[in-house]
Amino acid sequence: MLHRHKGDSHRNIIMWLDHRAVSQVHRINETKHSVLQYVGGVMSVEMQAPKLLWLKENLRETCWDKAGHFFDLPDFLSWKATGVTARSLCSLVCKWTYSAEKGWDDSFWKMVGLEDLVADNYSKIGNQVLPPGTSLGNGLTPEAAKDLGLPAGIAVAASLIDAHAGGLGVIGADVRGHGLACEGQPVTSRLAIICGTSSCHMGISKNPIFVPGVWGPYFSAMVPGFWLNEGGQSVTGKLIDHMVQGHAAFPELQAKATARCQSIYAYLNSHLDLIKKAQPVGFLTVDLHVWPDFHGNRSPLADLTLKGMVTGLKLSQDLDDLAILYLATVQAIAFGTRLIIEAMESAGHSISTLFLCGGLGKNPLFVQMHADITGTPVVLSQEVEPVLLGAAILGARASGDFASVQEAMARMSKVGKVVFPRHEDKRYYDKKYQVFLKLVEHQKEYASIMKGD
Numbered sequence: 001m002l003h004r005h006k007g008d009s010h011r012n013i014i015m016w017l018d019h020r021a022v023s024q025v026h027r028i029n030e031t032k033h034s035v036l037q038y039v040g041g042v043m044s045v046e047m048q049a050p051k052l053l054w055l056k057e058n059l060r061e062t063c064w065d066k067a068g069h070f071f072d073l074p075d076f077l078s079w080k081a082t083g084v085t086a087r088s089l090c091s092l093v094c095k096w097t098y099s100a101e102k103g104w105d106d107s108f109w110k111m112v113g114l115e116d117l118v119a120d121n122y123s124k125i126g127n128q129v130l131p132p133g134t135s136l137g138n139g140l141t142p143e144a145a146k147d148l149g150l151p152a153g154i155a156v157a158a159s160l161i162d163a164h165a166g167g168l169g170v171i172g173a174d175v176r177g178h179g180l181a182c183e184g185q186p187v188t189s190r191l192a193i194i195c196g197t198s199s200c201h202m203g204i205s206k207n208p209i210f211v212p213g214v215w216g217p218y219f220s221a222m223v224p225g226f227w228l229n230e231g232g233q234s235v236t237g238k239l240i241d242h243m244v245q246g247h248a249a250f251p252e253l254q255a256k257a258t259a260r261c262q263s264i265y266a267y268l269n270s271h272l273d274l275i276k277k278a279q280p281v282g283f284l285t286v287d288l289h290v291w292p293d294f295h296g297n298r299s300p301l302a303d304l305t306l307k308g309m310v311t312g313l314k315l316s317q318d319l320d321d322l323a324i325l326y327l328a329t330v331q332a333i334a335f336g337t338r339l340i341i342e343a344m345e346s347a348g349h350s351i352s353t354l355f356l357c358g359g360l361g362k363n364p365l366f367v368q369m370h371a372d373i374t375g376t377p378v379v380l381s382q383e384v385e386p387v388l389l390g391a392a393i394l395g396a397r398a399s400g401d402f403a404s405v406q407e408a409m410a411r412m413s414k415v416g417k418v419v420f421p422r423h424e425d426k427r428y429y430d431k432k433y434q435v436f437l438k439l440v441e442h443q444k445e446y447a448s449i450m451k452g453d
């Protein structure tokens, strides 16, 4: 904790999931400034404005006054590659309150106490903004080219945030011949879910849609010409790792997975198949339920005070117990996705197909549970790392191989596997979803009892 306050210039990164700026984001949200409409009504503690305010309030001399630039990671990388400080429209719109149509809103920065950025004409956070896929400067500098082992001058594109690159990498694929409802429907019927340490739920629309608790609408921030709404869960892969690694049977799991040359998740999935006997695997959690917001709720409740919950614990600590807790955690994350989709649909989205990528896309149990619990088919990409494919699409546009990002998307994204929901299990998951919603209702009641006299 202490190092945060030292202002050591070599420790100049704040992680995306860092929640240090709680007091700052509360004050920002209390302003009720109109820019907040474009982040679902409530700004997340993970966004850049609260983090900047934290730096100003806590590291004024050592960091705030001295810093030349404050970058989002994708803009930092394009700057290091080309020497160009221009920012991507994606990062500024999605994380820094910039509007694709109106630019910066001076009144917001003044109201939250960051008026110095306005006085400086936003030079530290970006006053040249480019659409993703635009070719930057003269391409790779000789220095960067040497570091990367690539030719100098090779085109470098204005970037996308990682999750948005994943969305671009999957959402435009040609789905003909897979029996999917989205075939022949507009691309707006697709939801891209990028599931790694955290998860992001990217839905696009022709007209702006305001979804309470879901970020956006952001114009042209992912697919050019479309509005983006971005739902999210602050910990998903991280939560699964946390639950599994913290269990008493974890050393036994590790030893057994290593002996079989399997990942711990492949081992757990086959263990669940063994213990489920004749019933569907998901039914093993009939009396074990998890609320997954161990790091607050990003969407659609936008409540960073929420905590994780588990109900149905027993005294056993064996591998069966670990496997079932892991399953209940995976299911809880999928129920969280269902809640986000419901919020997006009640605001005007109409989603028929999920396109899933990221580290958790490699977990067949995670994918099947998303299909079963949302009742929606899940499309996986042919490409192992669709986030990198999204970056390659930008590169292909910047180098002039394609006339537009959309053309590159249609030509470069390919469907791999399609996983359909087991509709026969719907009744069971509907009941578990009812319990899921009760968990958060009860958690709020506990908090209110404890606050009372």
Ligand SMILES: Nc1ncnc2c1ncn2[C@@H]1O[C@H](COP(=O)(O)OP(=O)(O)O)[C@@H](O)[C@H]1O
Pocket: 195, 196, 197, 198, 236, 237, 238, 240, 241, 263, 265, 266, 358, 359, 360, 362, 363
């Ligand atoms: N082969 C795998 N099988 C199951 N889960 C995996 C696998 N690989 C990664 N994961 C999960 O994906 C998460 C990391 O996803 P990744 O997309 O690499 O992270 P990040 O979002 O940080 O880029 C891990 O927390 C882990 O739970």
Ligand SMILES: O=C(CO)[C@H](O)[C@H](O)COP(=O)(O)O
Pocket: 016, 017, 094, 161, 162, 163, 195, 196, 197, 198, 199, 200, 230
């Ligand atoms: O900005 C983001 C989403 O808009 C983050 O970059 C993304 O969520 C980070 O992903 P992870 O926590 O899975 O590494």
